[in-house]
Amino acid sequence: MSVKITMIGTGYVGLVTGACFAEIGHQVICVDKDIAKIEKLHQGIMPIYEPGLDELVMRNVKNGRLKFSTDVEASAKGRDAIFLCVGTPPHPETGAADLKYVYAAAVEVARGLDGFAVIVTKSTVPVGTNRQIFEIASKYAKSKDYVAVASNPEFLREGAAITDFLEPDRVVVGAENQSAAKLMRAIYEPIVSEDVPFVETAIESAEVIKYAANGFLAVKLSFINEVSDLCEAVGANVSDVARGIGLDKRIGSPFLHVGPGWGGSCFPKDSMALHRTAKDYGVTMRLIESAIVANDERKLSMADRIKKHCDDSLQGKRIAVLGLTFKGQTDDMRESPSLVIIPQLQREGATICAFDPSHPEGVDGMLPGVTVCKTPDELCVNADALVVMTEWREFRSYDYQSFAKSMNKKIAIDLRNLLDEKTMITAGFESYHRLGE
Numbered sequence: 294m295s296v297k298i299t300m301i302g303t304g305y306v307g308l309v310t311g312a313c314f315a316e317i318g319h320q321v322i323c324v325d326k327d328i329a330k331i332e333k334l335h336q337g338i339m340p341i342y343e344p345g346l347d348e349l350v351m352r353n354v355k356n357g358r359l360k361f362s363t364d365v366e367a368s369a370k371g372r373d374a375i376f377l378c379v380g381t382p383p384h385p386e387t388g389a390a391d392l393k394y395v396y397a398a399a400v401e402v403a404r405g406l407d408g409f410a411v412i413v414t415k416s417t418v419p420v421g422t423n424r425q426i427f428e429i430a431s432k433y434a435k436s437k438d439y440v441a442v443a444s445n446p447e448f449l450r451e452g453a454a455i456t457d458f459l460e461p462d463r464v465v466v467g468a469e470n471q472s473a474a475k476l477m478r479a480i481y482e483p484i485v486s487e488d489v490p491f492v493e494t495a496i497e498s499a500e501v502i503k504y505a506a507n508g509f510l511a512v513k514l515s516f517i518n519e520v521s522d523l524c525e526a527v528g529a530n531v532s533d534v535a536r537g538i539g540l541d542k543r544i545g546s547p548f549l550h551v552g553p554g555w556g557g558s559c560f561p562k563d564s565m566a567l568h569r570t571a572k573d574y575g576v577t578m579r580l581i582e583s584a585i586v587a588n589d590e591r592k593l594s595m596a597d598r599i600k601k602h603c604d605d606s607l608q609g610k611r612i613a614v615l616g617l618t619f620k621g622q623t624d625d626m627r628e629s630p631s632l633v634i635i636p637q638l639q640r641e642g643a644t645i646c647a648f649d650p651s652h653p654e655g656v657d658g659m660l661p662g663v664t665v666c667k668t669p670d671e672l673c674v675n676a677d678a679l680v681v682m683t684e685w686r687e688f689r690s691y692d693y694q695s696f697a698k699s700m701n702k703k704i705a706i707d708l709r710n711l712l713d714e715k716t717m718i719t720a721g722f723e724s725y726h727r728l729g730e
């Protein structure tokens with residue numbers, strides 16, 4: 294069954310999932326308020342970097358199943374399902390999810406409805422939001438009977454977003470209205486299989502699932518980062534320890550990779566929002582609170598570590614940074630560890646040059662004073678240390694011999710344990726430092 298779907302918000306989630314819905318046979322309109330973004334898409338230019346996205350979008354535009362618009366109200370007419378995929382950033386004072394974009398979109402969508410449609414929330418929203426959306430939409434729609442809601446949290450990861458969406462571990466849907474639940478089953482029918490369970494829950498459970506999942510992963514990452522520090526102190530190796538514990542099926546290997554602290558558009562804001570919700574309901578959640586504190590401290594401790602490897606002084610030193618985004622294979626800079634570590638290095642007197650393969654937009658504003666190189670070749674010239682900040686796969690195949698040759702001091706500090714000691718020493722580095730070893 295082909296379903297008429299509108300995506301409100303054409304960012305990472307709205308664009309990827311909208312294109313994927315078109316790919317599995319639905320008729321999709323992706324809407325965004327950002328005129329420049331939609332204009333770019335009309336010209337075939339992707340507003341974000343995501344592997345495989347251009348081909349997916351172009352193919353579905355060509356076959357007529359994927360369209361773009363800037364008009365929310367008009368795009369809500371005559372549709373079966375309208376997915377809200379707008380941002381839910383943390384409120385600057387409270388850390389709670391700021392729902393102003395979600396509620397504003399719900400009002401506009403409701404105004405446009407000319408018949409029954411399901412308003413589906415894909416944005417990550419705290420408990421109670423879907424019921425609030427139902428109240429708002431019922432108030433602004435021409436008829437209360439036009440409105441039903443469903444919660445459908447999204448679990449895709451940037452950098453692997455298309456596969457994650459088309460081959461998910463599970464699909465979660467929270468709905469009370471039977472027509473809404475039936476429509477959601479029809480939408481996901483091509484994706485759901487024996488290996489991909491369709492998890493139907495109460496609306497509140499679906500809302501909690503998303504935060505609990507991200508909260509759990511954040512705790513897991515903070516845990517392995519702390520284990521890494523212990524490994525260093527006692528002479529153990531964190532990679533061996535991670536493998537040794539990850540092979541236990543009760544624990545699992547993913548998310549046991551040590552790093553400079555977790556970032557991105559989801560973990561920091563979702564763990565803060567989870568903590569906030571618990572507080573609002575009078576529930577103590579010490580683990581998530583500790584994971585947040587440990588992560589903030591971890592990012593700062595990375596600057597100390599770099600300083601230590603540079604003879605305990607960064608004054609007048611030139612530090613070459615490989616990677617700026619919060620992880621590899623994405624151009625997303627949101628809450629990236631680089632945004633904490635680099636300013637701390639600058640405060641200690643270092644000058645920074647950096648290269649990131651995705652050429653993220655707006656680095657000048659986010660990291661003033663950083664010289665951004667267009668190619669990796671110029672990065673290391675006269676540098677006093679090379680720091681691997683992000684785990685881009687392509688960094689493994691760079692020419693470290695020529696990097697080392699052009700450096701003032703041949704020191705490499707790998708905050709992702711991405712490279713290999715033997716290769717780096719053979720390439721001419723005098724010292725190569727990893728985490729947790």
Ligand code: NAD
Nearest residue numbers: 302303304305306325326327378379380381398416417447
């Ligand atoms: P984003 O900032 O990339 O995209 C949001 C888009 O919504 C923007 O383009 C913005 O212009 C648009 N927008 C805002 N208000 C609008 C309105 N009224 N009408 C039309 N467009 C509007 O955000 P994102 O990363 O796609 O995240 C969206 C939601 O999905 C968030 O709640 C996030 O937590 C959640 N999520 C994100 C990811 C991820 O990896 N990025 C994964 C899972 C869930």
